[in-house]
Amino acid sequence: MPSRLTPAFARSVLLASLLACLPPAIGWSAEKDGKTPVAPSLEPVIVGKPVRLTVHPPALALQGTRARAQVLITGHYADGRVQDLTRVTTWSLASSRVASVTNGYLTPLAAGTTTLTVKVGGQSLKVPLSITAARADEPVSFKYGVLAALTKQGCNSGGCHGTPSGKGGLALSLFAFDPEADLAPLASDFTGRRVNSFAPEQSLLLLKPLMQVAHRGGLRLRPGEETYTLLRDWIQQGCRADPPQAPHCTSIEVQAGTTVLKWPVHAQQLAVTARFSDGTARDITRLATYASSDEAIASVTSDGLVIGTGRGQVAVNVRFLEEARAVTFTLLRERPDFRWSSPPTNNYVDSLVFSRLRELQILPSPTATDEAFVRRVFLDVIGLLPTVAEVEAFLADPRADKRARLVDTLLERPEFATFWALRWGDLLRLSPTQVGLRTVPKFHQWLVRSFAENWPYDRFARALLTGEGSTHEQPAANYWRAAKDTDDATETTAQLFLGVRIACARCHNHPQERWTQNDYYGMSAIFDRVRRRPVARTDGTFVWLAQEGEVTQPRTGRVMKPAVPDGGELPVPADADRRVAFADWLADPANPFFAKAEVNRLWAQVMGAGIVEPMDDFRASNPPSHPALLDALAADFRQHGFDRKHVLRMILNSRVYQASAQANEFNADDRQFFSRYRRRVLTAEQLLDAVSQVTGVADRFANAPAGTRATALPSPEANNAFLSTFGQPPRATACACERSSTATLGQSLQLFNGPLLQAKLKAPDNRLRALAAASRPDPEIVQELYLAALSRRPTSKELTTTLNYLKAQPDRTQALEDLCWTVLNLDEFLFQH
Numbered sequence: 001m002p003s004r005l006t007p008a009f010a011r012s013v014l015l016a017s018l019l020a021c022l023p024p025a026i027g028w029s030a031e032k033d034g035k036t037p038v039a040p041s042l043e044p045v046i047v048g049k050p051v052r053l054t055v056h057p058p059a060l061a062l063q064g065t066r067a068r069a070q071v072l073i074t075g076h077y078a079d080g081r082v083q084d085l086t087r088v089t090t091w092s093l094a095s096s097r098v099a100s101v102t103n104g105y106l107t108p109l110a111a112g113t114t115t116l117t118v119k120v121g122g123q124s125l126k127v128p129l130s131i132t133a134a135r136a137d138e139p140v141s142f143k144y145g146v147l148a149a150l151t152k153q154g155c156n157s158g159g160c161h162g163t164p165s166g167k168g169g170l171a172l173s174l175f176a177f178d179p180e181a182d183l184a185p186l187a188s189d190f191t192g193r194r195v196n197s198f199a200p201e202q203s204l205l206l207l208k209p210l211m212q213v214a215h216r217g218g219l220r221l222r223p224g225e226e227t228y229t230l231l232r233d234w235i236q237q238g239c240r241a242d243p244p245q246a247p248h249c250t251s252i253e254v255q256a257g258t259t260v261l262k263w264p265v266h267a268q269q270l271a272v273t274a275r276f277s278d279g280t281a282r283d284i285t286r287l288a289t290y291a292s293s294d295e296a297i298a299s300v301t302s303d304g305l306v307i308g309t310g311r312g313q314v315a316v317n318v319r320f321l322e323e324a325r326a327v328t329f330t331l332l333r334e335r336p337d338f339r340w341s342s343p344p345t346n347n348y349v350d351s352l353v354f355s356r357l358r359e360l361q362i363l364p365s366p367t368a369t370d371e372a373f374v375r376r377v378f379l380d381v382i383g384l385l386p387t388v389a390e391v392e393a394f395l396a397d398p399r400a401d402k403r404a405r406l407v408d409t410l411l412e413r414p415e416f417a418t419f420w421a422l423r424w425g426d427l428l429r430l431s432p433t434q435v436g437l438r439t440v441p442k443f444h445q446w447l448v449r450s451f452a453e454n455w456p457y458d459r460f461a462r463a464l465l466t467g468e469g470s471t472h473e474q475p476a477a478n479y480w481r482a483a484k485d486t487d488d489a490t491e492t493t494a495q496l497f498l499g500v501r502i503a504c505a506r507c508h509n510h511p512q513e514r515w516t517q518n519d520y521y522g523m524s525a526i527f528d529r530v531r532r533r534p535v536a537r538t539d540g541t542f543v544w545l546a547q548e549g550e551v552t553q554p555r556t557g558r559v560m561k562p563a564v565p566d567g568g569e570l571p572v573p574a575d576a577d578r579r580v581a582f583a584d585w586l587a588d589p590a591n592p593f594f595a596k597a598e599v600n601r602l603w604a605q606v607m608g609a610g611i612v613e614p615m616d617d618f619r620a621s622n623p624p625s626h627p628a629l630l631d632a633l634a635a636d637f638r639q640h641g642f643d644r645k646h647v648l649r650m651i652l653n654s655r656v657y658q659a660s661a662q663a664n665e666f667n668a669d670d671r672q673f674f675s676r677y678r679r680r681v682l683t684a685e686q687l688l689d690a691v692s693q694v695t696g697v698a699d700r701f702a703n704a705p706a707g708t709r710a711t712a713l714p715s716p717e718a719n720n721a722f723l724s725t726f727g728q729p730p731r732a733t734a735c736a737c738e739r740s741s742t743a744t745l746g747q748s749l750q751l752f753n754g755p756l757l758q759a760k761l762k763a764p765d766n767r768l769r770a771l772a773a774a775s776r777p778d779p780e781i782v783q784e785l786y787l788a789a790l791s792r793r794p795t796s797k798e799l800t801t802t803l804n805y806l807k808a809q810p811d812r813t814q815a816l817e818d819l820c821w822t823v824l825n826l827d828e829f830l831f832q833h
Helices: 007-019 142-152 179-187 226-236 348-360 370-381 388-396 402-412 414-427 440-452 457-465 475-482 486-498 517-527 578-587 594-607 627-639 644-652 684-695 721-725 745-753 755-762 767-773 778-790 796-808 812-824
Strands: 052-056 060-063 072-076 082-084 090-093 099-102 105-108 112-120 123-132 249-256 260-262 267-276 281-283 289-292 298-300 305-308 312-320 323-332 530-534 541-545
Touching: 007 796, 007 812, 052 112, 052 123, 060 105, 072 112, 082 267, 090 099, 142 179, 142 226, 249 312, 249 323, 267 312, 267 323, 289 298, 298 312, 305 323, 323 348, 348 627, 348 644, 370 388, 370 402, 370 594, 370 644, 388 778, 402 414, 402 644, 414 440, 440 475, 457 475, 457 486, 457 578, 457 594, 475 530, 475 541, 486 517, 486 594, 517 578, 594 627, 594 644, 627 644, 684 721, 684 755, 684 767, 684 778, 684 812, 721 745, 721 755, 745 755, 755 812, 767 778, 767 812, 778 796, 778 812, 796 812
Parallel strands: 060 123, 260 323
Antiparallel strands: 052 072, 072 082, 090 112, 099 105, 112 123, 249 267, 267 281, 267 305, 289 312, 298 305, 312 323, 530 541
16 A cells, blocks of 8 residues: 555555455345335226125125215135235125115115125025114214314324414314314314305315315315215204213224235224213214335225235234224235245244244244354343453364353343443433432432343332432332423333333323323323422432322313222222332232333344334334234243343343344344344444443543443443444433434544544553563454454455565554544444354
């Protein structure tokens, strides 16, 4: 290499040369969540020869001409296949006077009885149909007719009139969560000009969404649609409110002929029924709203037709006002060249994951090399790179169970406790801003001790949730200092210990889930009696429990009883600590959230993504990728006394965890099912410790003793440009999403020419200078650098490239700096893989 080249240019040349040594198949980009949506294509149905048909419902009895019914026709084939044939069925009615039918959607016309005949694929069925006469002035329900119609058309969404200030002078509650408040704006505000009961078709409430009058929301209605008819008839009837005794919806049911769509079967019509408190039922297929959890796998039309486009799993969320249900669909595509490799299994984790992969025809990647495994498991379990000696010892170990032995060793090392305390420090907002400067080390020591002593998770949670007293003397009480009020405590507790993001329900019913304001304020009642006051002349807080204090639901004014999600009211004596009852409920084996939320978090922290992802966002519309695996891990966790190390050991010893990060032709597009290890960048603290370890130059932190690693810091280091640039969170919230893993220009600048890395490269006592001073030959220096940074020896091509570079440089010290800089800028170093 000519000596006239600048060091920066020389380094870039060496970096490019080493990158050229990598095999073409290796890519180091981080795994991305989700895929690019594909425009849905409704392909023709290949009917074939079904051996029989089934119909839902098997008999039709409709009450009144406002009733509707979506009929589903399912074909069953000799080879076991099941296919929705609704949209290719020939429909006929014995009497067209009684009803009409289009694509299986029945509309009553008059009272009477008749027979619906369906024919498809050489098979036919007859379905009896009866329509009961209704009153001539059958009222339209304001809530379940008008507001359902407006919700269906998106009129009360957050982007339209559902915003707090509304749009165009019309403000409605978000997705009709407050029906009482919505009546006046529709029926009487705007001097009554929105509705015209004498000429309903001339009402602005209809003309605007029909675009017959200028409407910024665009076309929302069409004459003849059920939503239009409901609005028009309600106006004609005088815009009446529902009577107090009107029945209310208690649940919805979603019917599908099959939830497994195997190409060319790629579509399924849904039928949705609402159940009411008076025992009646009503088809709401055209009034329900639909959403897909992943448009790249399947979309769903406004009429409830699910259309598959990709391969994988997707949840279709169906909502009718405050009631919501989700249906999970599995989309399969046959690969003629697919052959299951029957990989061996180490435990139930492998069995359950591989069973799912085989069904989806996704071939798992082979087991990672020892070099990849040792680096991976060190970083995942203790947050640090293995030393050169540790790598060499592991690679030289001939024992068949050496991986399991290493896992056991790492789980007992002191660095395990400090690294996992760092992870929980993020969630518990352990920072001077949140808990006080002098309190930080005490709370951190408490966290470290809980992991070092392997406290059962229920004990850990109970200690936090029932903590009280001085935050200096009782560190667990800092949970209530960070959760500064009842709302914060409710939302934090739900997210951390239930995996539920319930914050939306504080102001309104959750727009996409079943959580309501009653759920939110029932849970708030558990924590409302917690009190906090500053301790004089310290930065501490005193936490205690008041003897009284109740929560009032702001919309209804109702005093709420302590309640838990999906569990109803929590029986607590009047003078008892409601938090203790809540902690008891958490640890109950019947609890549907607690164990699953934690094993999912443990899985995500070592696998790079949760079985439910995001890991703290459990909801029906965000289903687990492997439901059976999540159930099995949770059951195992409970059976072993909520032992987190036991669950980690199970995961880390699985072949699923130990799989290579390299994709094959069958799993290149897999983002859900863990057919290979998920590559991700090192966290800020891991990266700083790794740079320090490779260079042999330790860091000094302002508020920590000498020798403290970044992964052992009690709280975020103020004014540390390197850590903040690489995504160290400020710990302002309890959400794991606060820690950023997004690549930025600032990160590149830090690595290319940042002061921290340059100082370590120039340090007189760094690793490479020490090796050079000891007269170690260049091949040994290169090998040690690779082992220190990448946990592997250089390939012959890499060794030749680096040795040629070193030999060509007139300044050996500068050349060694260039070499170290280059390796530390390799994606292989920056990534967990």
